[in-house]
Amino acid sequence: GAVVSQHPSRVICKSGTSVKIECRSLDFQATTMFWYRQFPKQSLMLMATSNEGSKATYEQGVEKDKFLINHASLTLSTLTVTSAHPEDSSFYICSARVPRGTAYGYTFGSGTRLTVV
Amino acid sequence: AQSVTQPDIHITVSEGASLELRCNYSYGATPYLFWYVQSPGQGLQLLLKYFSGDTLVQGIKGFEAEFKRSQSSFNLRKPSVHWSDAAEYFCAVVLYGGSQGNLIFGKGTKLSVKP
Numbered sequence: 657g658a659v660v661s662q663h664p665s666r667v668i669c670k671s672g673t674s675v676k677i678e679c680r681s682l683d684f685q686a687t688t689m690f691w692y693r694q695f696p697k698q699s700l701m702l703m704a705t706s707n708e709g710s711k712a713t714y715e716q717g718v719e720k721d722k723f724l725i726n727h728a729s730l731t732l733s734t735l736t737v738t739s740a741h742p743e744d745s746s747f748y749i750c751s752a753r754v755p756r757g758t759a760y761g762y763t764f765g766s767g768t769r770l771t772v773v
Numbered sequence: 774a775q776s777v778t779q780p781d782i783h784i785t786v787s788e789g790a791s792l793e794l795r796c797n798y799s800y801g802a803t804p805y806l807f808w809y810v811q812s813p814g815q816g817l818q819l820l821l822k823y824f825s826g827d828t829l830v831q832g833i834k835g836f837e838a839e840f841k842r843s844q845s846s847f848n849l850r851k852p853s854v855h856w857s858d859a860a861e862y863f864c865a866v867v868l869y870g871g872s873q874g875n876l877i878f879g880k881g882t883k884l885s886v887k888p
Contacts, residue, residue: 662816688874690875690876697883698880698881699863699878699879699880699881700817700863700878702875702876705875747814749816749817751817751876753874760824761807761819761822762807762819762865762867762876763819764809764816764817764818765816766815766816767814767815767816769814
C-alpha cells in the first residue's frame with residue numbers, strides 16, 4: 657500500500673521548452689506532496705511543498721515561475737519545468753505524506769531524470 | 774537549526790560482515806525518524822521508522838535501528854550484509870506536529886559491498 661507513481665522516468669528536452677512531471681498516489685489520498693531535486697551523489701533538496709487545492713510553498717532560492725507546481729486533486733501533483741535550460745538537468749523526486757495510521761510516513765516516487773540539451 | 778548528520782560518506786564492507794550506519798539529529802524534541810535506501814536512478818524505499826515505544830525497530834531486508842535519546846542517534850544495523858545491499862542510505866527526520874512536516878535528510882552514506 658501507499659504507492660506513489662511518478663512519470664516519466666526519463667525525459668530529454670530541448671533548451672527553452674517545458675516539461676511536466678506527474679506524481680500520482682495510487683491507493684491513498686495525498687493532501688500533501690513534496691518535490692525534491694537531487695544532484696549527482698548528493699542528498700535530496702526540498703524544492704516545494706504542495707497541498708491539495710492551495711498554492712505550493714517554495715523553499716528559499718527556488719524559482720516559483722520556473723518550477724510550477726499544481727496539486728489540483730488528492731491523487732495528483734505535477735511539476736512543470738518551464739523554459740528549461742541545461743542547468744535544470746537533474747533528478748526530480750516526488751513524495752507524499754501518507755495519512756496517519758499504521759502506514760503513516762512518507763512514500764516516494766521512482767524519480768524523473770531530466771536532461772536538457 | 775534542525776539538522777541530520779550522517780558522518781560517514783562512504784563505507785565498504787565485505788559480504789557477510791556486519792554493518793552499522795550512523796545517524797545523529799539535532800532537535801529540541803524527539804522527532805519521527807526514518808531510514809531510506811536508494812538504488813542508482815531510483816526513488817527512495819523505506820527501510821524502517823521510529824515514532825515512539827520500543828527503541829529497537831525492525832525493518833525490511835533484515836535491517837534494524839536503535840533510537841538512543843541520550844545520544845540523539847538512530848543508527849542502522851544489519852548483522853550480515855548481502856551484495857544486493859550496496860546502495861545509498863539516507864537518514865531522515867520530521868518534527869512531530871511541524872507546520873510543514875517535510876522530511877529533513879542527512880547527506881547520505883554510500884554502501885559498497887566487496888565479495
